[in-house]
Amino acid sequence: MKFDVSEISSLIKEEVRRYKTQVDVAQVGTVLEVGDGIARIYGLDSAMAGEMLEFEGGVFGEAFNLEEDSVGAIIYGDYEKVREGSSVRATGKVLSVPVGPELVGRVVNALCEPRDGKGPIHSQFRRLVEFSAPGIAYRQPVREPLSTGIKSIDAMIPIGRGQRELIIGDRKTGKTAIAVDTIINQKGKGVICIYVAIGQKESTVAEVVATFEKHGAMQHTIVVVAPASDSAAMQYIAPYSGTAIGEYFMYEEKSHALCVYDDLSKHAVAYRELSLLLRRPPGREAYPGDIFYLHSRLLERAAKLSDELGGGSVTALPIIETLEGQVSAYIPTNIISITDGQIYLQRELFLAGVRPAVDVGISVSRVGGDAQPKAMKKVAPKLRLDLAAFRELQDFARLGTELDESAQKQLDRGQRMVEILKQHQYAPMETVEEVVSILAGSSGALDDIEVNCINHFLIELLAWMKIEAPEYMDTIRQTGDITAELMKNLTDAIEAYKTIFRFSFGA
Helix, strand or coil, rough: CCEEEEEEEEHHHHHHCCCCCCCCCCCCCEEEEECCCCEEEEEECCCCCCCEEEEEECEEEEEEECCCCCCEEEEEEEEHHHCCCEEEEEEEEEEEECCCHHCCEEEEEECCCCCCCCCCCCCCEEECCCCCCCCCHHHHCCCCCCCCCCCHHHCCCCECCCCCCCEEEEEEHHHHHHHHHHHHHCCCCEEEEEEEEEEHHHHHCCCCHHHHHHCHHHHEEEEEEEEECCHHHHHHHHHHHHHHHHHHHHCCCCCCEEEEEEEEHHHHHHHHHHHHCCCCCCCHHHHCCHHHHHHHHHCCCCCCHHHCCCCCCCEEEEEEEEEECCCCCCCHHHHHCCEEEEECCHHHHCCCCCCCEECCCEECCCCCCHHHCHHHHCCCCCCCHHHHHHHHHHHHHHCCCCCCHHHHHHHHHHHHHHHHHHHCCCCCCCCCHHHHHHHHEEEHCCCCCCCHHHHHHHHHHHHHHHHHHHHHHHHHHHHCCCCHHHHHHHHHHHHHHHHHHHHHHHC
């Protein structure tokens, strides 16, 4: 067998021509000490603030404190795999997470890795966890309603797409229930919901996920979980990851997202833990000085984008837990000043059976009627003031003072309006049903119905209306408005049904 020397020579020359030397240059440091999800690293002199670091064993962290002779890093994931003396590599990148429609219906951790046992998530897109909020020029006013399906909120404290509305109250007053009902109510409305659970028991989160599945809400929901068993670092990053997911739908899909942060009290505690472990100076209540910036840079990312950018939106519903009604505490006042209003839930009302236990006195939506359907605006213009006056009159009546006729009528009407606004959990209502219910009370049609029969009357009335007068409800549904003529027709229909109700139920 003969070899063609020229052919072999040409092959060698071709290989030499194609050979390229690539040198992998990386900055490598050494772990000096590690514990409680925190590592102190020597040798990363050129590390950037927020830069991702790769530890031996594939564990990632983030450069958090840049000190003169070392770098303080927080560790994401299993920090027990990191050992003193092990090497750390700077990646030159900042933290990003996988995002996209592939996450819908899934339960993921703070790094958007699956936690539901349904297999890997093959996402095509990634977004930065920390991202600048859109500027004023890139936003538009909040005018598009985001219906919660809860009568008392949609009527008195309306929420719009792109708004930041705080849900605040003591433990076990129904804060999460309002957020869950709002998510359930977005079914079929083109809103992707991100529920971020921070520092909660895993059993509690499992109950919420089971509720979503039972009511068909997981089809439009992503659950981001950083339970109490996770490290403080994972609890700290979870709401930012949830917002990054929502921003994908706002910026890329030009659609709408709703982010619920449950709750930011535990988020602030996790950040305080990280800061104290990194020896950052403690301030008021041992929180670091940048605790306000922590939440402002998160909540400012909620926005309604201008039409030029597609008109997408991210709506934020942060939740804060107060201690014995201390709304004036440090973290609550911080977040109240960042958000566009608050829904305050009062323990006394909750224990008295008024659920949702919304205190209309200090609950407010700074967007107001701009984000409210016209029909609701017309049937409930003075509802907040009337209920606030009723509460004062009720306190006065408890003293045993005799009331004049007009005051007694106001008291009776207030009692009926409170009954109208009561609502069962996991039963959000369509806007048209809310409008009819509130009209029935505000028009005075229910003044002669016994207070304990009000809820039963409304349930039967709505069922009867759907059969006997569907055209009225369809008109409101299609136009979002209610004319004076239609209001009169609805009032007449309510009066007509009262006769049937009394005959059937003897009320």
